[in-house]
Amino acid sequence: MAIQAPLSKGSQDPNITVVQQQLIALGYGLPRFGADGVLGDETLYAYGVFLVSQGLRAPADESPTSITPAGTAALDMAFAALAQGGDIANIIDERANHPHSGRSVSMPYRLWSQITAVVLHQTAAKIGEKPASWHSVPIHFGITRAGKVIQLYDLTEVCNHANGLNRRSVGIEIDGWYAGIEGKPKTLWQPKNLPTPRQPMDLPDVQATAVRATVQWILNTVAVNGGTVTHIHPHRQSSKDRQSDPGSLIWQAVGLWAQNTLGLSDGGREFTVGDGLVIPEAWDSRYIGNRY
Ligand SMILES: [Zn+2]
Structure with a gap:
């Protein structure tokens, strides 16, 4: 302007x-x-x-x-x-190529100091490798099955991706459909009226690596701008309708990794926001007795 x-x-x-x-x-x-x-x-x-x-x-x-x-x-x-803060080799910048209609109406922008968390999601769909296919997804980052990192919104924009966690968090959508609990295909969310039920997908190494790099990039970028990311959450913790989001496979590959490697917190055994659900024992063996 x-x-x-x-x-x-x-x-x-x-x-x-x-x-x-x-x-x-x-x-x-x-x-x-x-x-x-x-x-x-x-x-x-x-x-x-x-x-x-x-x-x-x-x-x-x-x-x-x-x-x-x-x-x-x-x-x-x-x-x-x-928005340049960190360093990520293969980021695909789509921020200028769509109308940002997924931004919060009540709080469209925030300060860097208000960004304290990352939220992980599974798309429960196959959005695919074409950047333009992601334009209507109301979230900061999409990670494709081939490991492409697509940025859709500035970190200082508040997006409608995670209910009561929106204002504090940067969101990452991981493309694919994944079981809520690995090895239990019945915990895979199924769209209505499919002729044949879906089978859970695996998490390709290249995709998991790209998600971890994106989490690190978010931490670096927020830090460069004077903020501090302290938490990582599954969408499940802020919505009872997102029981399998992002699922045990992604949570263990990225959520637990971020806690062990980057020192982030999931908020603890009882942590939820709004009508969200606690992290179950099937995702994190520390939380004995937490139900799926
Ligand atoms: Zn979600």
Whole structure:
């Protein structure tokens, strides 16, 4: 977004909403009015602090009374740099190629400091290898069976993927259908009216490796931007309708790995959000007596 002429105090303009969203995402909070599209003192103050941080204004100068084209250009650059944080070789960036309709209406954006968790899902479908096929999936990352990492949303966007965990988490969808409990095909979720029931899929090494790399990338990227990811959850923990999500195979290959290797927490034996379900003993042998 680049404005052509300065916007002065009191203006109402869609570009001001964008500026406000960028300021919030960059960590310059607007706690009273948020991204309301009106250029008031709160936004001008945050904008002024941002300009100081970029070396574009001296701290002693009077607060800005308008937003300038040069200021919005600096905001655009800082905002674009936000998403770059970590390093992942084969990431496919689809963020600019779909309308972001999976974003939360009540809280579309968040601060980096509000990102504290990763949530793992199985798609319970076969979305496939074509990036465009993922455009309507309301989540930050999709991981294909061939191990492609497709990014759909910025980490500072809140997506509707995991019920009560949405606001704090980055979501990863792992393509395929997997048993809720390995070795028990009846725990595989079946769509209605299939001529023949599905059989559970395996988890290819290349896909598991890509999911683990993505978890690591999320941790690095949030850390570079001043936040800290401390938790990893299965979708099951935030929805009773997602009993098999993502299933024991994925949970053990990634969820337990992230706890043992990266020091993340699953919240513990009793942890749930909303009407979610605890992690069962069949997924994690520490949780003796936790039912599926
Ligand atoms: Zn899910």
